[in-house]
Amino acid sequence: MNPLISNLFYLSRPPWDSGITPPELLEFIDQHPAGRAIDIGCGTGTNLITLAEHGWQVSGVDFALLALYKARRKAKIANVKIDLHLGDASKLRGIKGKFDLALDMGCFHNLGEKKRDYLAQLDNILAPSGYWLIYAHLTPADGTPASHGLAPVDLASAQSRFDLIWRKDGTDKIGRDSVWALFQKK
């Protein structure tokens, strides 16, 4: 995915844009005190708004301008303050930490070779003991190389910087293998 294609998706409502905050994030919110959160690949901001409504100070980054435009409009309607950045998730330019939570629903698995840069930036912006809550598609279990998805090597790379707190494997609504995972900065 590149910004042009992503913007094209946001001309209408993309298939992933359910407008519903997932139970995994709601559970996290229930179990942790409010702090600073960033949603990386925030799309139209549904989860930023939920976090803000629960007292979190929130920032979002996405490379699709149209998504950010929609997020700003939704936040205005919800009467919450959100801080939005147009930019690449693997660079996170202009974003000043430290965040207690970084949420990533469906962005990291798109990054291909840029995943290492992303993890280094994530490490920079997370507070000590900060969390990374991620939802991603998995690469094929038979090891077929794929440009999209979270591979075992990506998980190993993440675990060199972050402890894996829990992991929940499943399938998405069209049967793709996927995972929710919570990491904590070492």
Ligand SMILES: C[S@@+](CC[C@H](N)C(=O)[O-])C[C@H]1O[C@@H](n2cnc3c(N)ncnc32)[C@H](O)[C@@H]1O
């Ligand atoms: C599958 S969508 C999920 C959006 C949102 N997290 C949600 O759950 O509705 C992935 C989002 O990541 C953004 N994205 C993908 N690659 C990105 C990158 N390299 N830098 C910034 N945003 C990116 C896309 O524009 C898109 O909004």
